[in-house]
Amino acid sequence: MKKYLFSLTIIAFCFKLNTAKAQFSVATKKENTWHLEVGANGLYDLNPGKKYYTAGFGAQLAGIYYPNEFVGITLTTGYFDLPGKKRTVNRTEIKQPNFQFVPLKLGVRGFFVPKWYLAGEFGLGYATPDIGNNTHFAKTIAPGLGYEDLDSGLDVSLRYENMHHQGNYVSMIALQVAYSINLSK
Numbered sequence: 326m327k328k329y330l331f332s333l334t335i336i337a338f339c340f341k342l343n344t345a346k347a348q349f350s351v352a353t354k355k356e357n358t359w360h361l362e363v364g365a366n367g368l369y370d371l372n373p374g375k376k377y378y379t380a381g382f383g384a385q386l387a388g389i390y391y392p393n394e395f396v397g398i399t400l401t402t403g404y405f406d407l408p409g410k411k412r413t414v415n416r417t418e419i420k421q422p423n424f425q426f427v428p429l430k431l432g433v434r435g436f437f438v439p440k441w442y443l444a445g446e447f448g449l450g451y452a453t454p455d456i457g458n459n460t461h462f463a464k465t466i467a468p469g470l471g472y473e474d475l476d477s478g479l480d481v482s483l484r485y486e487n488m489h490h491q492g493n494y495v496s497m498i499a500l501q502v503a504y505s506i507n508l509s510k
Contacts, residue, residue, distance in 0.1 A: 355391040355475055357509075362387040362480055364503025370407050370424075371485075372496040377421045381407035385501060389434070397434035401446060402427070405486070407497065424495055426452045426488055428465045434473075444469040444484065452488060452495070463488040467499075478505045 366383035385403035392398065405428075409421030432446030446467040453461060469484025480503040487496040 355397075356393050358391050359508040360389040360391070360397075360475075360505045361508055362389060362503045362505045364480065364501045366403070366405065367500045368405060368407060368486075369498045370495070371498060372494060375410075376412055377410060378407040378424060379410055381405065381424075381497070383499065385503065387503075389505070395436050397436075397442070399430070399432040399434060399444070399446065401430045401432065401448075405497070405499075407495075422454050424452065424454070426450050426463075426465075426495075428488075430465060430467060432467070434471070440473055442471050442473060444471055444482065446484075450488060460490055463490040463494075465489075469499075471501075473505065475505060475507070479503075480505050 362385075364385045364387075366385060368381035368383055370378040370381070383403055383405035385401060387399050387401040390398045405424075405426045407424040409423050411418055411420050413419075428448055428450035430446040430448030430450075432444055434442040434444045436442045444467075446465075446469075448465050450463055450465050451461050452463050465486065465488045467484050467486045469482050471480060471482030471484075473480045480501075482499075482501045482503075484499050484501070485496065486499050487494060489495075
């Protein structure tokens with residue numbers, strides 16, 4: 326519940342930035358523009374822990390609409406893979422299966438200073454192996470901090486990803502490097 330409240334607070338903060346009247350300029354005008362962002366992710370497993378998974382990788386594709394200079398609305402999908410480790414249970418070696426996840430998330434970016442943003446995303450995804458209670462579907466939430474330079478197309482972000490279903494969850498830290506393409510030119 327605390328994670329939902331944290332995400333809602335970030336989203337409310339982002340919408341509050343939408344009403345700011347202070348001078349705020351960036352070299353690239355992004356108001357009322359659409360962008361496509363393609364990125365690669367490095368993943369580090371936090372839960373269930375390092376004895377189950379090694380560092381992983383991912384890819385992400387996002388459509389972003391900027392109604393003004395302060396806010397970006399995102400629709401994101403991607404693929405995450407955490408390779409499973411071998412471990413010993415009762416003197417038997419078992420290989421943990423890879424955790425693979427395909428999310429579909431809706432989110433908001435709020436720019437608090439030029440080029441720096443806070444992000445909050447939430448959505449659903451498909452996980453394999455199942456995430457608990459014999460289901461492959463899980464809710465996902467992803468708050469983060471990022472740097473975006475639309476002049477060069479560079480976007481770098483660090484975020485916390487949490488996938489959960491009825492008390493069972495997998496969480497990770499993701500570092501993303503992405504390239505943003507302006508579709509409104």
